[in-house]
Amino acid sequence: MTPVTLPALGVVLPELLLAVGSLALLLIGSIRGERSSGLVNVLAMLLLVAAGIAVVYQPAEKVIALNNAFILDGFARFWKLLALIGSAVAIALSREFFVRGRLDKFEFPVLVLLSTLGMMLMISANSLLTLYVGLELQSLAIYVIAAFDRDNARSTEAGLKYFVLGALSSGMLLYGSSLVYGLTGSVNFGDIATALQDGHGIVFIFGLVFIVAGLAFKISAVPFHMWTPDVYEGAPTPVTAFLAAAPKMAAMALTVRVLMGVFPAIVDEWRQIIVFVALASMVLGSFAAIGQRSIKRLMAYSSIGHMGYALVGLAAGTEQGIEAVLIYMAIYLATTLGVFAGILALRNGNVYVDRIEDLAGLSRTHPALAFLFAMMFFSLAGIPPWAGFFGKLYVFSAAIEAGLYTLAIIGVLASVVGAYYYLRIVKIIYFDESKVTYEPMTPVLKVVLGASSIVVLLFWILPAPLVGAASVAAKSLF
DSSP, X not given: OOOBOOOHHHHTHHHHHHHHHHHHXXXXXXXXXXXXXXXXXXXXXXHHHHHHHHHHTSXXXXXXXXXXXXXXXXXXXXXXXXXXXHHXXXXXXXXHHHHXXXXXXXXXXXXXXXXXXXXXXXXXXXXXXXXXXXXXXXXXXXXXXXXXXTTOHHHHHHXXXXXXXXXXXXXXXXXXXXXXXXXXXXXBHHHHHHHHTTOOOHHHHHHHHHHHHHHHHHTTOTTSXXXXXXXXXXXXXXXXXXXXXXXXXXXXXXXXXXXXXIOGGGHHHHHHHHHHHHHHHHHHHHHHTTTOOBHHHHHHHHHHHHHHHHHHHHHHOSHHHHHHHHHHHHHHHHHHHHHHHHHHHOEETTEEOOBGGGGTTHHHHOXXXXXXXXXXXXXXXXXTTSHHHHHHHHHHHHHHHTTOHHHHHXXXXXXHHHHHHHHHHHHHHHHSOOOOOOOOOOHHHHHHHHHHHHHHHHTTTSOHHHHHHHHHHHHHHO
């Protein structure tokens, strides 16, 4: 498809809305003080909704703007909507938690908006410079909100660990980018892809490896996963929900765009890296989660495993594989947000439960919540007819079509192992004796959990909207 030229203002309208809006909300919060936290929360969510509407109504054609540094296509629009949904839901989930924990500050939604702005830039990056600016804008805001509970040692530790390891990953990404720039003479994705058609050497492969390493850190893929369990456990639960949702969408979108859009000429070289990372992530995510007692740490290892499953589709290196990645990540987003809404519903006074054992007997005291919780875990385990099963079916089918039989077989076996700890939670919910009584869910939690349940439950009945959108987005990348 031939790119068309449009005024840059219309192309970057969603990003401008978030940039100007976040600065305006920061000004409101600075003037009105902590009294403005509720208003800023509501306005931040409205800004994210407005940005989503702007994304939907942007032109369907592929558009390259800002001196070839920014690209807008169906692929970018799909991922931007997922990132915006994840951010909006995270802000909605945070309000009551922070009010009860006396952490209700207007800075949190502003930081989420700035992080989301970075994600939007990452998703539409068409040069190594845009990639890095978007990545750092996203990461700097997350470093702060991971340590948002400053009086909590675990939260402070989570923010510090993420900052130190994030700086390391950024350095690796920059080093790889400098090697690629030095060998090709350009930071533009299209120019780099063209230069690769004339051949490449071992130094270029080193640059590719460092770039993939930096991106793998952002999606918490093995062997760059070490930050994930501690940050997930230490950060406030709404922050963990945000980390598990929106940033993963942007990082996966960037990984797919870089490998498929910049390095299609050396697919055999980077496929070896992705296959290794996918295998290691699936296996470690499945086995390491078995002994976890904290549900947030379990979700961290679950996230590592699921990124491995998504990378199976990328390893295929085909349009079918990219479509599978899009479908898988959309289902993962809905399921993960539902699980964290359920976790936030497990409240006794101002105490939020984190131990898996405390879910015992939930089916007797809160049968509706128990059923929805169990449905989410069945989906994460990949058990039919829940949506998670079809997500895995798509990625494994793409791998088989590409001849990656060993990868698909090991992925299925890892999924079987992973099903153990998901089913163990369901067993605790339905068959163990009740230990704690929880307070009723708030309307926001009911809405989020209900919406997630609709996606998880009805995907097998009505898959066409998501599959059709993913198909259009995948085609625009090729």
